[in-house]
Amino acid sequence: GNLENADDDSKNLMYENFYSSFTTIVVNGKACRFGEGEQVAAPYYDQEKNVCLTVQKFGAIEVTQTLRFADGMQSGHDDMLLVTYSAKNTGDEEVLLGIRIMLDSQLDKDDQCTLKADNALLDFEKEYKGDIPQQWSVVSKNGKITAYGKILTVPDRIEFADWSSLFDKKWGYTVDSSKDIRDSAAALIWDNAPIAAGTAKEYSVYYGVKNKDSGNEPSEPSQTSEPSGSSETSRPAGSSVPADSSSPQTSKYSEISNPANNPVLTGEQSGLLAAAAAALLSSAAIFFGIKKRRKQ
Secondary structure (H helix, E strand, C coil), X not given: CCCCCHHHCCXXXXXXXXXXXXXXXXXXXXXXXXXXXXXXXXXXXXXCCCEEEEEEEECCEEEEEEEEEXXXXXXXCCCEEEEEEEEEECCCCCEEEEEEEEEEECECCECCCEEEECCEEXXXXXXXXXXXXXXXXXXXXXXXXXXXXXXXXXXXXXXXXXXXHHHHCCCCCCCCCCCECCCEEEEEEEEEEEECCCCEEEEEEEEECCCCCCCXXXXXXXXXXCCCCCCCCCCCCCCCCCCCCCCCXXXXXXXXXXXXXXXCCCCHHHHHHHHHHHHHCHHHXXXXXXXXXXXX
């Protein structure tokens, strides 16, 4: 956590069950969660590059998900998680591609955090389009823990909304400005856009804490995968999720059985990345069994 704040040591910054946050991949109008695609490479930890990688295909689109710790808000501290999706059109025809990254914030045990963007408190659902804030903050109700999101690849829209609204509609949700945010979540959305055969696009966001600048130069995100063919970058700056997971009856709360002796990730850094991956990605459903119950 923040080195000057003992209250956030070893505390959750996102909801701990793996499927409450997820990324939606839309190919030619068909929306799927990352985790529902054809598995190309199961989640694994690259010790040399210090990243967690997963690769799946959705029709002709091959998506590489990369998770790594990085400088985000300030230099000298790997205190934010950099989440990147690289999408490549491996087919022979142009494809319409849309992406949504949804982050379900939870600070320690606080699931109803205070959201703030553009120096405004967000008590009700709000969409930013056009003039999109570069960053936002999430504060626990007791004010002791603060997390930050920072945009690296500018989306077409960002929605701050109640988690249930974003979870139940994985694509095409319409923000309700009269609805209270009782369970804080944020969704970065890149609308459907053409991606030519052989080209690739990249979508990235940071999420974590903010320490004071150490005086060192911020590190640049490492290139963990090199798409072949020409690259078309977005604006600069066999498994599935639980059955019926898109229905309003779906709850965050689950009893999760974790296979023993998981050989995929080892070591302190890989353990932390694995935890981050479990919190963010429904792709982890490849490894876990689920028993759902209503949220209390």
